[in-house]
Structures are given as C-alpha cells and as structure tokens.
Amino acid sequence: MAIKYKWLAAKLREQLPDYAARGQHQLPTEAELASRYKVSRQTVRQALAQLTQEGLIEKRQGSGSFLTGRLRSxxxxxxxxxxxxxxxxxxxxxxxxxxxxxxxxxxxxxxxxxxxxxxxxxxxxxxxxxxxxxxxxxxxxxxxxxxxxxxxxxxxxxxxxxxxxxxxxxxxxxxxVCVGEDNLSGSRMLTEHLLAQGHTSLGALFYADDLSGSERYQGMIESLRDNGLPLPDASVRWFHTFELQQLIQKRDTDFIKKAIQESFSSCTAILCHNDLIAYELIRALHMSSDPRLSEITVVSFDHSYLCRTSQPSFLSLSHRExxxxxxxxxxxxxxxxxxxxxxxxxxxxxxx
Known part of the structure; x- marks a missing residue:
C-alpha cells in the first residue's frame, strides 16, 4: 500500500504542470483516479494527502482537490x-x-x-x-x-x-494582463472635490514619462470641460524621471520652484501626481516670500505617510488597504x- 500511494503521488506530481498548462485547475475525482491508475480509493486519498502536505494541491470541502500553482522544487x-x-x-x-x-x-x-x-x-x-x-x-x-x-x-x-x-x-x-489603477476616475474625483470647494483656478504637476501622468491629466481636463471651465494649459506642468531622481537623491526642487514661479502664482489649488511631489510643493509654497502662495490647496494620489506628516496635511486618494x-x-x-x-x-x- 505504502509503495502504491508513493508511486501514485509521484505520477500526479509530474502531471501538475501539464494540468496548469491546459487550464485545468481541478484534479480528477478520487473515483476517476482510482479507476485510471487501477488502485484503491484509500491509495488515492493517501497520495492526495501527500501532495497536499507538500503544498502542491489544496482540498476544498465538497469540491475536490485543486492546484496551488507551487512546484516541489x-x-x-x-x-x-x-x-x-x-x-x-x-x-x-x-x-x-x-x-x-x-x-x-x-x-x-x-x-x-x-x-x-x-x-x-x-x-x-x-x-x-x-x-x-x-x-x-x-x-x-x-x-x-x-x-x-x-x-x-x-x-x-x-x-x-x-x-x-x-x-x-x-x-x-x-x-x-495588467493590474492597473483607474486614474481617469481618480483625477476626476479630485477635480470635482476642488470645484465643490469653490476653486476654479486649478494647476497641476504630473509625471511626463509615465502613462499615469497622462491619465490623471486627462481626468482633470475632462472634468473641467464638463463643468464649463477653461482648460488650464498654462498652469499644467510636467516633470521627468531625471528631475524626480534629483529630487529623491539630492532634494533638488528646482523644477518645483520653477513651476511655482512660471505657472502657479494665480492658482488656488493644484493637483499633484503623487504625495512626494505634493509634499515638496507645499514646502516650497510655504517658503515663498509671497504669503498668498501658502494658501494654495494641494491634493494628490497614494495616501502615503507624507500626506499625514506634511504641515499642513493634504488630501490624497488611496486604494483599499x-x-x-x-x-x-x-x-x-x-x-x-x-x-x-x-x-x-x-x-x-x-x-x-
């Protein structure tokens, strides 16, 4: 009996990758395996128990045995x-x-x-x-x-x-296959939130090298269009990977300061690509000699620790935990x- 169940476990173990390749995630029933390999139901149960112990399959109450995706190695x-x-x-x-x-x-x-x-x-x-x-x-x-x-x-x-x-x-x-983010809807949500607060002069600072930047820009301008507001080309700024790396590695905020000087002075609210950009933007606004800039509302994406530790804190969208x-x-x-x-x-x- 012991030799038989180990033999059957070895046979099934070899076949698991083939099951997955065929899109078959459930093993045959105990009765089918017993008939196919000319062994008893008890031998089948012992073989399946061995594979379950190895983490290669899992039993589901009333449903049978299913692949876990793991291999023995x-x-x-x-x-x-x-x-x-x-x-x-x-x-x-x-x-x-x-x-x-x-x-x-x-x-x-x-x-x-x-x-x-x-x-x-x-x-x-x-x-x-x-x-x-x-x-x-x-x-x-x-x-x-x-x-x-x-x-x-x-x-x-x-x-x-x-x-x-x-x-x-x-x-x-x-x-x-892609696990993505609904950036158009997210950006619309932030824009609608700002409009509901009475803001009509919006700016933005988005990531030029990443499709999420384009999507968040699209959500913003579609929301403004649908609300009958002008599209704010002059107050939308873009940053690139090199500038982001300089910010992270050297705390170089020149591109943020330049955006404030050239594009954000007349804004009452700014959408930022993420919390890192929002955090540094708020710091730069509050360090400015123009007190009006510190009153600009900043919103963002990611809901990281930065949106809570910033002074002042700022609104940031998140996914479910x-x-x-x-x-x-x-x-x-x-x-x-x-x-x-x-x-x-x-x-x-x-x-x-």
Whole structure:
C-alpha cells in the first residue's frame, strides 16, 4: 500500500504542470483516479494527502482537490518583479506587503531594480532569458515613450513566462494582463472635490514619462470641460524621471520652484501626481516670500505617510488597504493554478 500511494503521488506530481498548462485547475475525482491508475480509493486519498502536505494541491470541502500553482522544487516557486525602486517613497511598503501576500501562498519574491532606466531593463530581461521565471511582474519603464525591449518580453512569453504588468502595460503589449489603477476616475474625483470647494483656478504637476501622468491629466481636463471651465494649459506642468531622481537623491526642487514661479502664482489649488511631489510643493509654497502662495490647496494620489506628516496635511486618494498587493498576487498566480488571469483597474477612494 505504502509503495502504491508513493508511486501514485509521484505520477500526479509530474502531471501538475501539464494540468496548469491546459487550464485545468481541478484534479480528477478520487473515483476517476482510482479507476485510471487501477488502485484503491484509500491509495488515492493517501497520495492526495501527500501532495497536499507538500503544498502542491489544496482540498476544498465538497469540491475536490485543486492546484496551488507551487512546484516541489523551491527555486521554481519564485515570482520575479521588475520595479523602479525598492527603497524610495512607497516602494518599500508595497514590496513588504506583496512579499507577505506571496509568502501566504508559499511563493517567494525576487526583486530586480530598473531605476526607470531602459538600458537596465534590457540587461535584467536578457539575464532572465537564460532561466525564465514562471511569473514576471513588470512595472513599465518610461511607459509614455517607445520601448526597445519589447522583443525580450515577447521571447519570455514564448518561453512560457507569465507576465503581469503593474499599473500600466506597454501599448504594444496591451493584451498582456495588467493590474492597473483607474486614474481617469481618480483625477476626476479630485477635480470635482476642488470645484465643490469653490476653486476654479486649478494647476497641476504630473509625471511626463509615465502613462499615469497622462491619465490623471486627462481626468482633470475632462472634468473641467464638463463643468464649463477653461482648460488650464498654462498652469499644467510636467516633470521627468531625471528631475524626480534629483529630487529623491539630492532634494533638488528646482523644477518645483520653477513651476511655482512660471505657472502657479494665480492658482488656488493644484493637483499633484503623487504625495512626494505634493509634499515638496507645499514646502516650497510655504517658503515663498509671497504669503498668498501658502494658501494654495494641494491634493494628490497614494495616501502615503507624507500626506499625514506634511504641515499642513493634504488630501490624497488611496486604494483599499493592501488591495493592490492582494490583486497582484491573485493575478500573478492564477495561470499557475490553471485559472484565467484578467486585467483589472483598482478604484481610487477618499481615505477617512
């Protein structure tokens, strides 16, 4: 009996990747397995119990046994992520919670830092091609610009690497699953909030290299248009990756000071791309010699610690707690379980 159940467990273990590749996430019933392999139901139960103990399958009450997506070899249960940073702004917190969600499913996270640099992205992808991960989460690099690395992504796909984009997909690869953010609606919410407070002279400071900047700009100007207000081209400013890196690394706020001087002096409220920009903008406004500038209302995205520690604090939209990390984990692991993975857009909400 012992030899038989171990033999059956080994046979099933070998077949689990094939089940997932066929999109079959549920194992045959105990009766079907017993008939197929000419063994007793007791032997089947023991074999399934062995695979459950190894974390390769899970039993669901009244439903049978299902794939978890894990494989027996530890180094095959790793999810890789390409991301611009692991130490700046909200990235450490995000990676901490993503790692926690994956560990709950018995997967590990391997982080590759791009610094939002196309050459570094290509170098990392080239290395990954030698041993493609089962799952690769990708935060696109400079997503508003043409990208020369799409050939490597297509090669990874041909090598059975499941790719999930984080926040955006490259336009040329828009059929790949993406866990995104509903930036148009979020920006509309902030704009409508400011208009309800009586603001009509709005400015903005958005990220030029990232599609989220374009989407947040679009939501703002569509809201102004729908409310019969002029489009504020002169008071919309854009920053680039180099300026953002200078801000983070050297606390260089020249681009923010220049925006205030050239575009924001007549504004009563400003939409910022994220809390880091909003925090530094508020500091610059309050350090100005013009007391009127300190009265400008600033709103933002991400609801990080910066919106609470700023003096004064400012309104910032958020997602539901840990929603991004949970949705990303679910989407990344779905194909390994033989389940369909679908794109999604997370709502922005007002955080109490």
């Amino acid at each position: 530890f180094d095959q249960n790793i999810v890789s992520i390409l991301i611009s940073s692991d130490s700046d702004y909200t990235y450490p917190t995000f990676l901490y919670h993503l790692r926690h969600e994956l560990q709950r499913k018995n997967f590990m996270l391997r982080v590759h830092i791009t610094d939002n640099d196309i050459a570094k992205e290509r170098s990392i992808l080239s290395e990954l091609l030698s041993d493609p991960p089962r799952v690769l989460i990708v935060e696109p690099v400079k997503s508003t610009l043409p990208n020369p690395n799409l050939d490597l992504y297509r090669t990874l796909l041909r090598n059975q690497c499941h790719i999930v984009f984080l926040r955006h997909s490259y336009p040329q690869l828009n059929k790949i 840990h929603e991004l990390e949970q949705k990303l984990t679910e989407t990344a692991l779905a194909p390994l379980k033989g389940l369909p993975a679908n794109s999604s857009n997370l709502d922005w909400i007002f955080q109490p």
